[in-house]
Amino acid sequence: MNAAPVQRDVHAELKGVTRIYSAVPGAGAKLPVPALGPIDLDLVRGEFFAVVGPSGCGKSTFLEVLAGLQKPSAGSVSFEGKPVSGQVPEGIGVVFQEDASFPWLTVWDNVAFGLRRNGVAAPEMRRRVEDALAFMGLKDFARAFPSQLSGGMRQRVCIARTLVLQPRLILLDEPFGALDAQTRLLMGDEVLRLWRRTGATVLLITHALDEAAMLADRIGAMSARPGRFIEVIATGWPRERDSTIVGAAAFGEITGRLWERLRGESLKALGHSDVAALAAE
Amino acid sequence: MTRVGLIRLVVIAALIGALELACRTGLIDHRIIIAPSEMASALWTLLASGSLDADIARTLGLIGLVTALSIVLGFAAGVAIHALPRLREALDPFFATYYAVPVFIFYPVLIAIFGLTLMPIVLIGVSTAIVAMIIATLNGLDRVPRVLGKVARVHRLGRIATALQLQLPAAAPYLFTGIKLAVSYGFIAVIAAEFILSPAGLGRDIADAYADFNNRRMYALILFLLVVATLVNAVLHSLDMRFAARRSGGRA
Ligand SMILES: Nc1ncnc2c1ncn2[C@@H]1O[C@H](COP(=O)(O)OP(=O)(O)OP(=O)(O)O)[C@@H](O)[C@H]1O
Ligand SMILES: [Mg+2]
Numbered sequence: 327m328n329a330a331p332v333q334r335d336v337h338a339e340l341k342g343v344t345r346i347y348s349a350v351p352g353a354g355a356k357l358p359v360p361a362l363g364p365i366d367l368d369l370v371r372g373e374f375f376a377v378v379g380p381s382g383c384g385k386s387t388f389l390e391v392l393a394g395l396q397k398p399s400a401g402s403v404s405f406e407g408k409p410v411s412g413q414v415p416e417g418i419g420v421v422f423q424e425d426a427s428f429p430w431l432t433v434w435d436n437v438a439f440g441l442r443r444n445g446v447a448a449p450e451m452r453r454r455v456e457d458a459l460a461f462m463g464l465k466d467f468a469r470a471f472p473s474q475l476s477g478g479m480r481q482r483v484c485i486a487r488t489l490v491l492q493p494r495l496i497l498l499d500e501p502f503g504a505l506d507a508q509t510r511l512l513m514g515d516e517v518l519r520l521w522r523r524t525g526a527t528v529l530l531i532t533h534a535l536d537e538a539a540m541l542a543d544r545i546g547a548m549s550a551r552p553g554r555f556i557e558v559i560a561t562g563w564p565r566e567r568d569s570t571i572v573g574a575a576a577f578g579e580i581t582g583r584l585w586e587r588l589r590g591e592s593l594k595a596l597g598h599s600d601v602a603a604l605a606a607e
Numbered sequence: 608m609t610r611v612g613l614i615r616l617v618v619i620a621a622l623i624g625a626l627e628l629a630c631r632t633g634l635i636d637h638r639i640i641i642a643p644s645e646m647a648s649a650l651w652t653l654l655a656s657g658s659l660d661a662d663i664a665r666t667l668g669l670i671g672l673v674t675a676l677s678i679v680l681g682f683a684a685g686v687a688i689h690a691l692p693r694l695r696e697a698l699d700p701f702f703a704t705y706y707a708v709p710v711f712i713f714y715p716v717l718i719a720i721f722g723l724t725l726m727p728i729v730l731i732g733v734s735t736a737i738v739a740m741i742i743a744t745l746n747g748l749d750r751v752p753r754v755l756g757k758v759a760r761v762h763r764l765g766r767i768a769t770a771l772q773l774q775l776p777a778a779a780p781y782l783f784t785g786i787k788l789a790v791s792y793g794f795i796a797v798i799a800a801e802f803i804l805s806p807a808g809l810g811r812d813i814a815d816a817y818a819d820f821n822n823r824r825m826y827a828l829i830l831f832l833l834v835v836a837t838l839v840n841a842v843l844h845s846l847d848m849r850f851a852a853r854r855s856g857g858r859a
Contacts, residue, residue: 395757413763420761424754429854430776440762473854 337371337527338392338495342401344552345387360552361387364401367546367555369495374521374528376538378584379548380595385531386423388553389499392529393420405495419493423500423531427472427480427487434459434468436483440491458490461523462516478505478513489520496520498530502537510534511569514541518568535588539580540572547587550594557587641822650827659812659831666797666809667835669725673732674793678786681737685744695745702745705738714800728800736792743785747778780850787843794836 344363349356362384369375379385390396392403394410403410405418414420428436437458441451459465462482472480481501488496498517502510514537521528532538538545539561546555561580563571571577608616623643629635630642641649653659688695710731717727751774759769775782801810809828816825 390757393761395760414761416763418761420757422754422757424752426752426754426758428755428773428776430779443762443764443768471854 335371336368338369338405340365340367340392340401340403342366343391343398343403344400345384345391345396346399362391362553365554369527369529371527372525373543374530374541376542376545377529377531377548378533378535378538378545378588379553380550380588380592381533382595383548383551383591384553385548386499389497389529389531393418393497417494418497419488419491420497421481421484421488421499421501423503425477425480427483429472432468433464433470433472433483436472437486437490439487454490458486461489462486478502478509485520489524492524493526495527495529498528500531500533503533510537511572515568517541522565535581535584536572539577539584540569545584547584550591556591559583638822641826645823646826646830649823650830653824653827662807662809662812665807666801669728669732669808670793670797673729673736673797674790676733677736677740677789677793680733681740681785681789682744682782685741685748688741689745689748702738702742710734711799714803718804723804723806728797728805731800732793732796735796736789739788739792740785743781743788747781748774750781751777780854783847783850787847790839790843798832
C-alpha cells in the first residue's frame, strides 16, 4: 500500500463524493437510497485502476459520477484539474455494463460514430476506424451488424468505438460481465494491450477478483452499499504483463487478500444479518 | 422462391382455380359470384375506359392523406405523450381499449356537422388510424435502451442530435409497425366510410354496383381494391424484411 509513484500526477480526483438516489414515488423504495460514498480517490495518470465489490454496491454509480453522467449528492469530482459537473468532459471514454452497440449500424459505422460527429476527415477517419477494428480483432466483421455478433464481440465493438476517439481516461463498467471465465481472461489481455498502447488512464469495474488482481496496478475494494473503498491494494505488477501472471504466487496473495476484505461485504449484500458471525467463519 | 412461398402460391392458385371451375360449371350461380377470369376482364375493360380514373384518384388520394396525417400527427402525439408521464398514465386506459370502440358510429354525426364533404371521411380515417401510430411510437420510445442516453452524453450529443441519431433509429422498427398499421386502418376506414355514405369514390362505386345488381362492375372493383391493398402491403412487408434482416436475429 501507499507505494506512491515517483511523480504522483493526479489525473482525476474525487473528494468526499456521495450519491443518494431520491425515493421514486410508487416504485417500491420509499426512502432515499444512499448508493455511494463518501469516496476519496486520486487516479494517477496512466495507471490501471480496478474496482471490485459485491453486486449492487454502487460500482456503476461511482463510474457515472466520475464520468460526469450523474451529479454527486455531495463532494466534488475533477478531471485534469477541472471540475466535472453535469457534463462528460472531453477526453473521457466510457464502455457501459449493458450492450450499447447501435444495432442499426454496421460494425464499421458503429466505430466511426464519434469521429463522424466530430467531423474528422474521411481518410483520417478510415485510418483510425480500421486501426481500431484491427486492434480489437474485428477486421473481418466490419460490414456485419451487431445482431450477427456474440455478446463479447459486441462489447468489443463498444470498446473500439471508445478507443477510436483516443480518450485519456477510459472507464470500463464490467465489460465482460456476461462472458465465460476463459474468454474473460483473454479479453483481459486485450484490455492490457489497449492500456499499454494508448497510455490512457484505465478504470475497470469488475466483480471478478481474479480479473482485478491480474489487470490492475491498484485495486479498490468496495464495501456493500453505500459503496466506499475499504482498502486500496497496490499489486506491483510490471507494465508488461498478461494473463500468465495468474500462475504467479503474488497473484494468489492478492486475490486472497481481496476476498478476505470482501467476503463480509458480499454477505451483507446478500442480505445476511448475522454478518459478523459468518464472516468470522 | 422458398418452398413455403411456393406452397402458398399453389394454394392461392388452387382456390382461384376451384372458384373458376365452380362458376363455369354452374355450381355457383353467376348472379352470386362471377368467375375470377370474368372479374379480371371486367376490371380491364373498366380501367381501359378511363371512367374509374376520377374515383381511383379520389379514393387513393384520401387513403394517402389519411395515412400521412395519421403517421405524422400520431408520431408527434406519441413523442409528446411520452415526454409527459402523468398525461400518459391518464391516457393509457383509452389507448388500451380504443379499438374496442367502433369509431364508425360517429360517422353520421360527422356528416351532420360537416355535410357530405371529404371532412367526415378524413376525420373517421385519421381517428381510426392515428391511435395505432401513437401506441407504436410510445412502444418504440419505451424500448430505446436507457444506455443509449448515456452513450449520447458521453459523445456530448445535444437533445436534437440524440433524438435523430440515436433514439429515432433505435425506435424505428416499432415506428414502422405503426406505419404499417396506419396504412391498413386508413385503407379500411376510407373505403368503409365511402361505402356507407359518400357522394363519390370506389367504396361508393361498389355500393352502387351492388344496388344495381351489376355483378361484373362490383366484382371488378372489389378485385381492384384487393390488388391495390396487396401491392401496398407487399411493398411495406419487403421494406420491413430488409430492415429486420440486419437488426433481428440473436438479439431480443
Ligand atoms: N436510478 C436509481 N434510482 C434508485 N436507486 C438506484 C438507481 N440506480 C441504482 N440504484 C441503486 O443503487 C445501488 C447501486 O447501484 P449500482 O448500479 O451503482 O450498483 P453496481 O455495484 O454497479 O451493481 P452491479 O454489480 O449489479 O452492476 C443499487 O442498490 C441500486 O438498486
Ligand atoms: Mg453496475
